[in-house]
Amino acid sequence: MQSMMDGMMGGGMMxxxxxxxxxxxxxxxxxAGALIKYLFFNQ
Numbered sequence: 596m597q598s599m600m601d602g603m604m605g606g607g608m609m610x611x612x613x614x615x616x617x618x619x620x621x622x623x624x625x626x627a628g629a630l631i632k633y634l635f636f637n638q
């Protein structure tokens with residue numbers, strides 16, 4: 596029973612870390628796109 600609880604907690608933490616990593620990646624991609632648009636299409 597205890598190992599099952601530990602497994603669920605570890606899985607939850609892994610999902611949380613993955614979610615925040617994905618969110619950070621999306622923010623970086625959007626920021627890079629905005630920067631490129633600003634630099635090259637700002638005539």
